[in-house]
Amino acid sequence: MKKVVRTWLAYIVAFVLIAAMLTGCKGPKDTTTGKKTAETSQEAESVTEKETKTETKTETKAESEPAPSGEMTEVGTPRNETLIVECQSPTDTPGQFNSYMQGTSMGFGIHQLMSAMMWEIDTVKGEQFGEVADGMPESNADFTEHTIKIRQGIKWSDGEDLTADDVAFTFNMIMNNPGIPQCTYYKQVFKSVEKVDDYTVKIVTNEPFPRLAQRFGVTIWGNDLRIVPEHIYSKQADVTQFKDSEPVVAGPYTVKAYDDLGKWILYERREDWKNSTVGVVTGKEPQAKYVWFRNLGDDTTRQMSLINNEVDILCEVSPEMLEVMTAQNPNIACWYKDFPYATSDDPCSKGLAFSMGKGAPFDNKDFRWGVALAMNFDEISQNIFNGVGRASPFPILTNTSAAQELYVKPLLPWLKDFSLDLGDGTTVKPFDEGYADRMAEVLKGKGYDIPTDHDALVDMFGVGCWKYDPAAAEKLFIKAGLEKKDDGWYFNGKPFTFNMTYLADTEAQAGRGVQAAYDQLTKFGFKINLVSESSATWDTNGQTGNYDIAGYWPTGFITKDIYSQINGWDADLIVPMGEKGSGQGTRWKNDRATEIIHELSKLSPDDAKAYELGQEFFKIAIEELPFIGFHSGVKFVPTNSTYWNNYPNSENPYNGPWWWWSCFKYILTEISPVK
Known part of the structure; x- marks a missing residue:
């Protein structure tokens, strides 16, 4: 348990932050949208509404009240239907959703909500399961020929079936395109990838390769193999230059709107979510109709946004920030209720x-x-x-x-x-x-x-x-060719400086x-540039x-x-x-x-x-x-249960708090609205 003085300190710091926020700004104003924009009138109304709410919520934030109904977000969606997730950095490539084009910000909800993986990971069991694949690969005795069944029932968001055509095309697209960084490795591994029938793919590897699912499926964050729709990507002259601004996806969400400045992307649950990867694999509906990934700005803004119920999930904070936030809003929690919290x-x-x-x-x-x-x-x-x-x-x-x-x-x-x-x-x-x-x-x-x-x-x-052994460290540096002089370390006769x-x-x-x-x-004694x-x-x-x-x-x-x-x-x-x-x-x-x-x-x-x-x-x-x-x-990945609850935590570890992993789409079937 923390000392009482630390709690009082958290309150004092929070008071200072609130005062700074109220006098310095009235909430963020995202004024530009991308290809599919929310209605201008809705946006103007919601921004004005937010400016008023910021002050009101600051005064009442410690009162654990039911989520208000009828509130709208700044992008014109009902707040109680919108899960708001922080993305740590703005994207430098707004409107770019092609995972095979350099610079695409995959962690901005793209691979969490839309991408189609061959195999996904159950992070609790540490076991993989088929997503696009229907089970694990079937291999011959020496692991050079592999048969993969494709899960039936998955449809792209434009209604086309996801089949072996898409899978074989994606593998070969990577193998045959030097502009895709994985090309060299794929050529090293694969001899051929061919469609057998509509829902079967045969892979021949150059050498025995028993870890097909482990290497080309998800084991941690995601995977660089993301199946794309053949009927769209095969028509592109150069897939590495195709932005895919109106993506057709197999995941449960599609892009509804995005910010031209790269600060946010709004996703909407597919009406035919049952035909998405998550729908076919689990039969469960993602509870949030909308998921709004947004960059919130500096730490002060991030703190106040969570305290004021303007975001539901933060990606990562410091322990000092967590103390301030939990002291001000009882609906904010982390993985553990008490130390070590994270x-x-x-x-x-x-x-x-x-x-x-x-x-x-x-x-x-x-x-x-x-x-x-x-x-x-x-x-x-x-x-x-x-x-x-x-x-x-x-x-x-x-x-x-x-x-x-x-x-x-x-x-x-x-x-x-x-x-x-x-x-x-x-x-x-x-x-x-x-x-x-x-x-x-x-x-x-x-x-x-x-x-x-x-x-x-x-x-x-x-x-x-x-x-920690400075004497041994000095000997090792000298052994590595460095020389210590009165004014610092030298290498090859010159002052040694590094970044x-x-x-x-x-x-x-x-x-x-x-x-x-x-x-x-x-x-x-080193001279270093910190960058x-x-x-x-x-x-x-x-x-x-x-x-x-x-x-x-x-x-x-x-x-x-x-x-x-x-x-x-x-x-x-x-x-x-x-x-x-x-x-x-x-x-x-x-x-x-x-x-x-x-x-x-x-x-x-x-x-x-x-x-x-x-x-x-x-x-x-x-x-x-x-x-x-x-x-x-x-x-330290705090959540706010004012509008949404049943987040994974130490007492309910159905998954880890990995909002930035591709498995987030499976967490979304469990996060539920506060009634």
Whole structure:
């Protein structure tokens, strides 16, 4: 339980925020719409209505009253029929809905509500199920021929049946179009993809490939294979230049309107939702007639929007923001009711990625290990989310609760004995298993009720982190070719300066981690430029390798079989710097790791050897440290139950709070209106 003083502080901060909001603005005014606009009169009326409501709601927000009826949104839809979801960044490509055109903002509801996946993921069971596919692939003995049945009954939103024609066309479109980044990989895997009959597709792979569903279906966020309507895309001269501004979709929602400035997209449930992917798979109707994805702006506006019931779901906030919001509106909640509030099982850990394609010293593991040991993770953790979160120092595999049980704990004896050669005849064991106990004491001192059971602490804070050892770090930097002088570090006889970049205005966990690491490494004597980037620049630089050290998150873990998490680290997929490819943008090259990926691709996920190879890969990754993890994905993802309820949470975990994943469309059948 928090100290009383923290609650009072939340009220004081909230009062200041409210005063600033009331004097500085009267709510956002989205004045432009795209291809399908709400009626001008409705919009003008709703904006005026909102200006009046902002002040009224501020005075009554703490009263948990039933949702008012008759209210309209700014885009002219009934509020009690509209689920409003935050999108963290505006889109730079408004009106562009083609997932195979560069720059499409898939997370702006496009892949959550409209895209058609071959296989989706049940995040609770960690099991895949067929969406467009009717079940899992049927393969021959050596996994080179695969038969996929297509689920019957799914229709595109224009009434056309979704058939094997669409599936075979999409595969071949990717394989035969060098402008699509996945083209090279698809050619590496597939020999042919052909229609057998209207609801059967036959795939022949160049080599044994037992993980067809895992690689080309959803296991975490989504997948780069999204089935498109053949009767539309086959008519395009160049599909990579086709904006698809009036998309025909298989998902349960279509685009009703969008903002020309890229701030929002309004989706409407299909009248024939029973013929959509979700309708055919589940038989359940998504409860919200409209889903309005919108970017809300700065943190003050985001807070006030949720407090004032102007948005139902926020994507991610800081613990400080959550305290302010829950103190002001009893309908706001997070994954847990009490500490730690956030879930630590988002499978994308945050930390530091290195652009190894740039060469020395970033491609030198001694340099990367030097960075790890030069940082005090206890301080970094407190600077990110006040110590909340499970430590996930490992590269590539995120330390979710499942990963900790399946991979990390079995490797603990090896981790404890693992040592680094410091280059002067000495070694250091970098693993520090005391982090959980230390952080528990820190948080107890701040007034939080923290478990005393060691296993509970390990579940909450993780098995350990990398040791803070400045002396060892200095030796590793010298071993990597750096030289320490009175005025800082030198490399190749010149002052050594590098950039550390993070995504601007969103992904607070990642951004705070980079900033905290910047502080640590600056204190260590490095001269660093700290840079924030827009989402478009950030995404492009991540793929082309145009960064030095950055807060990307090339990690994951949700199933015991890790092939789908690691196959992108295949060194054969590396493309020259400045180009975009289908592999990882860090350009880590390790021959044995690549061999393991190739071996895994030929083994059944159920083969015991697959798990052994996964453990070997994990050890190699730790030795090489292509990524320094901080925490697993810590998600403070608040919801507001004024208009809608039955969101997934720790007491009702029918799914995770993954509004930005493609599986959100299945959560929408469970979120229900407040009566």
